[in-house]
Amino acid sequence: MTLLEVIENASVSSEPLASQSEYPIVLNPDDVLPNLRPKFESPNLVSLVNPVVGWQISKTDSEVIDLGKNFFTKLNRKLKNPNDFDKDEFIRILNQFLEKIREKAGVSIGIDSSDKGYTVALIEKLGSVMGKDVAGLVLDACVVLETWELVEALIVNGHVEHSCYSTLVNKLVMKKMSHLICVCIKHASDLGASEILCILKYFLCPPKDAYGSMVNVRKEWEKQALSAIERASDKGLTGKKARLAKDASISLMMAHDGFSAPELCLHYLLASSNVDAVVLASSISKLNGKEMMSLIRYLGKWLKKYERFPQAVPCSEATSKLGLKVCCWIPKLEDVVNWVGLVLDEKFSSLVLHPEFHEELRSMEGMVSSLALEARNSA
Incomplete structure (x- = not known):
């Protein structure tokens, strides 16, 4: 079997992971490197590689790996009978596992075990020590048992x-967990074409019963917009902070007003710097007519906003300096124009041949011309 065939077979295989790798965690080099020594008393100084001996992982790492393997086996067995496995039992065994790791690693959690956010705090502090195999299985269990706060903790x-993102995004869409889909967009470093297509289809033409799950996203944008207005009205702010607050209030007002709840969710995808243009183009090319119309109208709204508010400027600094977290997720004019370009590149023939798109395109053409003229005049 050729290497290419091995890779193809591995990519086609959809079998779930049944066992852990031998070393599923990042080993501590401080306990390994000092013990390495040349295998031969007189190593060959000319050779680029000389064998060494004395490699041995630390006792702590070894114990943590064993804990992970035992927990993986236990959780994997319980997930095979989900009807006999409930959320409370899952939280209990997960806490026990993470507490054992905490004892081995000597990490302080800083929160009482009776507190509501205890498991989330354990994941925040010790998630990286679980190992990717255990973390993947824990994620599966969280989705099956709908412990959404832990899903968010794992993503964030x-x-x-x-x-894991391809399967996760599809499951979140099926469960209509709009907030967590937005969290995926914000934190996934490299979403694939299938995930982006799934997200686009969901937010461009959401099921009727999905709107309720988008309420929290809308509330967050509303809360941030009101907070920005309060900051802009605060006479205690002066100089650069006062200007930043004013810019943020304009940008947030622009990003919130006139957009539906699904469109507010789309802001995250439009503003994301982690979405590859080639992958995005592939996803856009697979949208149907209804979805394309929704996307064109959404982008048209943004062009109209930037035409109406030319004073709007990027204000991502407001995220750290004023605590306005969504400011770094307000699409820039450049983002909007790039998406418009991709839409035209991928769907030009369809847009020209179908009259229902013509009015929207003429409107966009006028706004783009206006923005281009303004850019030339201000240059």
Whole structure:
């Protein structure tokens, strides 16, 4: 079997992971490197590589790996009978596992075990020590048992492997977990074409019963917009902070007003710097007519906003300096124009041949011309 065939077979295989790798965690080099010594008393100084001996992982790493393997086996067995496995039992055995790791690693959690956010705190502090195999299985269990706060903790703290996102996004869409889909967009480093297509289809033409799950996203944007207005009105702010607060209030007002809840969710995808243009183009090319119309109208809204508010400027600094977290997720004019370009590149023939798109395109053409003229005049 050729190497290419091995790779192809591995990519086609959809069998779930049944066992852990031998060394699933990042080993501590401080306990390994000092013990390495040349295998021969007189190593060959000319050779680029000389064998060494004395490689041995630390006792702590070895114990943590064993804990992970035992927990993986236990959780994997319980997930085979999900009807006999409930959320409370899952939280209990997960806490026990992470507490054992905490004892081995000597990490302080800083929160009482009776507190509501205890398991989330354990994941934040010790998730990286679980190992990717255990983390993947824990993610599966969280989705099956719908412990969504733990799913969010795993995503936010970077414990979801790239290969897991395709399945995760599809499951979140099926469960209509709009907030967590937005969290995936914000934290996934490299979403694939299938994930982006799934997200686009969901937010461009959401099921009727999905709107309720988008309420929290809308509330967050509303809360941030009101907070920005309060900051802009605060006479205690002066100089650069006062200007930043004013810019943030304009940008947030622009990003919030006139957009539906699904469109507010799309802001995250439009503003993301982690989405590859080639992958995005591939996803856009697979949208149907209804979805394309929704996307064109959404992008048209943004062009109209930037035409109406030319004073709007990027204000991502407001995220750290004013605590306005969504400011770094407000699409820039450049983002909007790039998406418009991709839409035209991928769907030009369809847009020209179908009259229902013509009015929207003429409107966009007028706004783009206006923005281009303004850019030339201000240059």
